Amino acid sequence: MVLTESMQMILSHTALAALGLALGAPAPVASGAPAPVAPGSSGPVAIRVGRAETASHGAIEHAVILVEGGKITAIGQDLEIARGIAIVDRPEWVAMPGLVHCWSRLGQDSDGGSALEPQIRASAELFAAQDVWKKLLEAGVTTLGLYPAGSGVPGQAVAVRPAGDTPQAMTVADPAYLMVYLSASSAAKKTLREGFDKADEYDEKVAKEKEKWEKEQEKKSKSKKDDKKDEKKEEEKKEEKKDSTAGRDGEDEKKDEKKEDAEVFVPPAPDEKAAPFVDWRAGRLRALVHIGKAADWLHLLDVLGEEEVEFDLRVPMRDDLDLYYVIDQLGERHVRVVCEPRITFMVNTRRERDLPAELAAAGAKVAFVPRIDSIDGCKTFAKQAGELVGWGLDREVALRALTLEPAAVLGLDERLGSLDVGKDANILFFDGDPLEAATELESVMLEGRFVTGPDSSSARGRPEHPATHSGGQ
C-alpha cells in the first residue's frame, strides 16, 4: 500500500510529539535503551504486524499501527517509527478490528413482555461484576450490543465494552438502538403503529401549545409595544430553535427557563413511551427490526407506510428462511441485515442458499451475529464468517460484517469497527488469517490496552519481554 502524504504528515507529527514526550518525560529513556515501555500506558505504542485487515479499506501488508490515548493515530505500510515510541513487533501476526457482537443477551437474565415498552433500557440490567465479560474479551469481542428482552417493542439496546467495574464504565452508547419485533400478525403490527401514534399525539400537542403560545405572544406584544424587547425576543427565539435540534436532553433545562422567562416557546416533553419514537423519527435513534420471514418485510413496510425512519433488520437465519423472495427489495434500499453466518436451504428442499452473499450482491449490507449467543459462539464467530467466504462471500464483506457493519447497527461506526485513524484502538491479533479455522487469537487490544495475550498487563509482570522494546534502533 502506498503511504499517503497525509498519513506521513500525521506520523511525523505524532513522532515529533512522541519525541517531545520522550524528552519532556525522560523517565523511560533514562533507564536505558531497550527498557520495556508499557504498552497501553498513556504514551504511544506502535504495533508492527505482518498484515492488517482494516475492514474499511482492504488489507495492509507489513502494517504499522500507532496507538495513542486509546485511539489509532496512524496506520500504514512500513511506517517509520520515531525514536522513543514503544514498539510491539509481531511480524507473524495479523491484525483486525475487534469483533462487534451487536445483538446479544449475554450476561443478562430477565424476561420481557410483548407490549409497547420502548422506554425500557437494556442498560438497566447491566451488571459489571461478571466473568462473562472477561471471556468475551478473550474471544475477541470488544464491543457488545445488549438488547432488551421481550417482544413487541421491548425497549432500547445498550452498547458496552466488556470491561469496567461499573455499568457506567462499561457503557459505550446508551441507547444504541430501539428494538422492534415485527411479524405477520395484527398484534405485532398494532404495537408498532401504536408507538408512532404516540409520537403523532405528541406532535399534535406541541403544535397546539405552540399556537397557544404564539397567540399569547401576540397579545403581549400588542399591549406592550416595546420594540426593543421584541427584538430581543426574536433573538431568543432563534437561539431556541437552534437548541431544539440538540435533542430532548436539553428540554428539561428549557423548562426551567420557561419559569424564569415565559416568552420563549418550550415544547412540552414527550411522555416516556412517545420519546423513543419521536427520536426515531427525528433520526436521533436507529431501530433494529426483528423479522422472521420474507412476508414480515412486506408487513413492516405496510406498517411504516410513509414513515421515513432509519432501521436495520435482524433476520435469524433459520434453515428454511425464505428471505430470497425479497432480497431485491432489501438490496434496492441498501438495508443492513443482521444475520448469522450460515447457509440456509430453500423451503421444503435441501438446496442451499447463500443468503449473506446474495444480500451483499443485491446491494444490501450484512452484519453478522454469532450462530449461538454464547462465549463459544463468539469464539467461532470469525471462523463461521470464513466458512461463508469459502462458499463465495466476498472476503471484505465478511470482515466488515464482523466489525464495521455491526458497529453501524449500534450507531458506532464513526467511532470503532475498523482500523482507521481516529477510531478506538480495538484490535485483535491472530497468528494467521482470522477467517481460517486453525488460526489462533493471540492477543486482544481494547481501547489501546492489551487485555489478553503476551503484552497484556497480566503478562507484563515479567521484567523483559522480547517483543517489546522502544523504537528507533
Added chain:
Amino acid sequence: MKHFRSAAPLAWPPADSVGLRALGAFGVVGALCALAAALPPSPVRDDPKPQDEKQDGKGSEDGEKKEEAEKDRWFAAVGGDVFTGNGGVLRGATVLAKNGKIDQIGFDVDLPPETEVLDATGYRVYPGLVAISASTRVTQGGMMDGGDEEYAEACCSEFQDPSHVHEPEDADAPPEVAAGAAPEALPAPDEIDEIGESGAADEAKRKSSYEPNDLRDSYDPFAPYLILALATGITTAEQSGAAVKLKRGELEGVVLREKYLSTFSWTGAQAGKQALRKKFVDAAQYLRDYTAWEEVKEKDKEAKEPSKKDVDSKVLAVLQGRARAKFNANGAADLVGIARLAQDFGFRPVIEGCVEGWTVASELGRAGAAAIVTARTRRDKDEHLSRDGGSSIENAAVLHDHGVQVAIASGSTSFDMSGITGRDLLALAIEAGFAVRGGMSDEDALASITIVPARILGVEHRVGTLEVGKDCDLAITDGDLLHYQTLIHWTVVEGKVAYDKQKEIYFADIRPRAEAPAESDTDAAAEDGEPGANGETAGGD
C-alpha cells in the same frame, strides 16, 4: 422417455422459454369478438372499479389520472381454449386483462403494446378455483361474524351434545314452546351497531394508512402453502368465513370480503335448535318493530325506537342480508329443519356437509339452500330408520338437479403432506371430478369449484367466472381440469403470473414443458388440445 428426468438440474428457465413473449405475433386487427357477458347483478357490488377504469382509461381526466393511465398493466393469455365457467367455451381465444381486470375475451383481440403475453396455445384456460371451507395456512385469524368470535364459540359449545345425534322429529317446535328453554348463559352481544364500524378513527394526521386487519396482517405472500394452492389452480380461498385472494408477493387487496359467512349450529340437542329459532323470531320481530317505528317516528315523537338489546346480532345480520348463515349438518332431519327455518324467515342457508342431502334434495332446493359437498364422503345409513340415508356418490348431482347450489370442497381442508393423500386441497378439482362420476355435468362440476363457492362467499362479482370486468384469475392446464392427470401449468392472479410450473420446485419435473418453443417443433404438441391427451402421452409415471 423424455419426461423421466432427474429433478436435480432444475434451472430456472429464461422468460422466453416459458411461453411469455412480447407482443408482435398477434398484430391482426380484426373485429373484436369480446364475450359480451354482462356482469351478473350482484347484491354486494362494493367495487365498481372495473367499469370506471374502462371508461376513463384513455386519460381524459386530470394529470394524475393520466399518469396512472400510462402505467396501465396489460396481460394476455393467448391461444388457449377458454372455459369461461358460465357455459361458454372459446377455442383458441384470448383473455386480455387491464390492471388485473378482464378487459376483453375473444378472438383476434388487438393487444396494446407492452402487453405481457402468455402463450397458452394448446392449453386450457379456466377461471381460478375458489376453495371453500379451506384452510390454506396462508393467513390466519378473521372473525366469523361481526367480530364476535367469543360469542360464536359459546354458541357452539352450548349446543353441541354428541349424545343427541338423532333428534326427535319435532325439531321445529313452535317458538312459544321453546321460549322458556332459551339458555340464559349465552352472552348477549350489545355492540350490534359496531359491525363494520370499528377502528374508524381520525386518520388525517397519520403518515401510514395502516389499519389492523387480522386476515391481511397474517397473510404470507411467500408461504409454501400459497404456492401449493396456486399449483392446484386455487386463486381464492375461504378463511374463517372471509374470502382471501391468494396474491403472490404482495399484501394489497388480499382480503376480498370479510365476515360474510356466519356460522350457526343446527345439530344435537333439541334445546339448542329451539333457542336458535327463538333468536330468529326475536330478530324478525325487531325488524318489524323497527320498520313500524320508522314509519311513525316523523308524526309521533313519542314513539320509542325498538330496543336491540335482546336481539342476536348474528341473526339480525343474516335477516338483513349483511351475512349469510352457514350450518354444519349431515343428517336428513337436521337438513330438513334448516330448510324449514330458512323458509320461515326468508334467508338462503349454506349447508356444509349435507351428506344425506340427496334424500331431502327437494326440500333443500325449495329453501334456496346452497350445499358444500365433499363428493367422496362415506357415511353409513342409520339402519334404525326405514328411509333412505347415508352417503351417496350421486349427492352433488341430485342436489344440483333439485335446484340446490352445489359447491365442492375437498375432504381435508388444508394441504397435507401426511394424512390421506389425494383428499386435501391439492385434489380439489379431482373431488369435483368425483361429482361428475356421480352424475353431475362437467360444466356444473366446474361451477361447483368456481362460481358457486364465490357466490357463497359473496364475491361472485369479482371471481368465479371469466367475464369482462371481473378479476383476471386464471388456471391454465394441459387438459381437462377435472382429470386426475391434468397439471396446472400457470396460475394467474389479477393479471400476474403467480405460479409457473416450470419455475417452482413441486411439479416442474413431471411432464416438463418443451424448452425453447421453436414453432415447428411444438406445433404438433400444441395443436393437440384434446382433453387429457397430454396426460395420456405422459402416462405411466
